[in-house]
Amino acid sequence: MKQKCTNCDKVFYPTKNNYVGYPYFWHIERAISIDRSHDRVFCTRNCMDNFLAKHSDIIIPIFKQIKESEAINARIRENKA
Numbered sequence: 001m002k003q004k005c006t007n008c009d010k011v012f013y014p015t016k017n018n019y020v021g022y023p024y025f026w027h028i029e030r031a032i033s034i035d036r037s038h039d040r041v042f043c044t045r046n047c048m049d050n051f052l053a054k055h056s057d058i059i060i061p062i063f064k065q066i067k068e069s070e071a072i073n074a075r076i077r078e079n080k081a
C-alpha cells in the first residue's frame, strides 16, 4: 500500500510481505495472517526515532499511562483468579 511518512512526508510502500516502513514489529507480534502494513507510518527507523523525540512531551506520558493500565489490568486479573 502507499504510505506517506508521518515524519518526513516521503512516500513508501509497505506490504504484508515486506519489511518496508516502521514500526514493522507490530506485524510480527500479531497474527501473521493479518495485514498490519497500514500501521507502518514511518519510512525509516530514523524517522520514527526523530518523531518520538520531537513529540516526547506528548508521547512519554502516554507510554507511562499504558504501563500503568497494564499494571492495573494485571492486578484485576490476579484478584479474579
Ligand SMILES: [Zn+2]
Pocket (backbone or CB within 6 Å): 005, 006, 007, 008, 009, 010, 042, 043, 044, 047
Ligand atoms: Zn520518513
